[in-house]
Amino acid sequence: MADRPTSEVLAAAATAAVQRSRSPNTCNSEEQEYEKRLHFRRLIDPGIFRPNSRDQALASLKTLLKIANNLLDEPDNPKFQQFKPTNNLIKRQLIDPKGALEYAIELGFRAEVKDFQPYYVFNPRHRTDLRIGAAILEEVIDLEEKKQERLKRSRAEERAAAAAAAQNVKLAFLDDRKTKALRDSRERARQNANGGHQTPSHTASDRDTSPLPEIGMPGIGHSLASPDPDVDQHE
Template identity: 45%
Template sequence: MTKALAVLLKLAENLLSDPENPKFREFKSTNTTIQRALIDPKGAIEFAIEMGFRATVQEFQPKYVWHSSPENLTALRVGREVLKEHIELAASKEERAGLSQRLAKTEKSAAVQNALLAFEDDRKRRKALDERLKRDGYPTTPSKVPTAVIPPASPEFSIQGEGQTLGAPSARRGFVHEDEDRATTEY
């Protein structure tokens, strides 16, 4: 589509620079460049028609001819400005996309470089460790230290806690028949 915009802009600028030149006032629709740039892309030939070009046949040749009139001249100027703005916008968009791709590529190469450096550091560290182990020998596992022998528990139990005594019934919360429980423990 950018090719179509460039061809349309060239047609408009040529006509505005010399509107009476018959070479700039018409183009053949059978021309391969015109066909690829204006006829095949959607909307390109319609834009040329809006700028004042009309389809005609001269000597059995299909052509588009620009007819000079104040309305067509105004349409041609407006069309040229629209095309310039659109081409500039497309160029800046393409530039931003290219910059974004370059940044992504740079970040990717930096990540690859960091991974390679980390790999190289790991290889150097492992090599140094292997050399040290060969030189000093492998470390031996420490022998088990005998633990203190704990005598079996005495028959007297020592329970640490709050010091509550067993035997007296304690009030249990949430029981519906608490009185019946006391009656059975009193026997």
């Protein structure tokens, strides 16, 4: 009786069958989507982030995402299938900032004129591009907002640390003043306890200036002040 195949053999056979069933078109589609995602990322950075301020770039990305999501949610709504470049919001967020309009074009919007008015109208053949571009926008916006939140927290912590350091310096200064005031108060109390007088110090004028007493010289019996008898005899 032949051995029954193990689970590993069955799993390997199933994997091989799936790989054989995949058509070349499926592989090409995945490669194309991968390349398209890379292209959209490059349109954002450096395409939009480099020439514009960070805040302006983020505002433009959010406007693009809103346009894309509205169209994905309601593809048959004519209001979401086009936008006017002369609209104040569109002009401020897509037309004036560099790179933003190029991203909208890659999403599938094309310039048209209706009733002598300029429009950018979505081409339904680019629905896959719209889906991929919207997904990239969501990823980038989410990462950027998290980055800004971390930066905001870091700055807040730095400000708090600086404020704490300044407060410590102030408290140390106040402690020094209190210590000096307490020391001065104790000194005044000690002086008051001694009657307010300090022990006078001796000066040079207070020293005894009386003449030295006469000292007798041994052997002669004359004091230093008496005249020399020999000198008197010679005179």
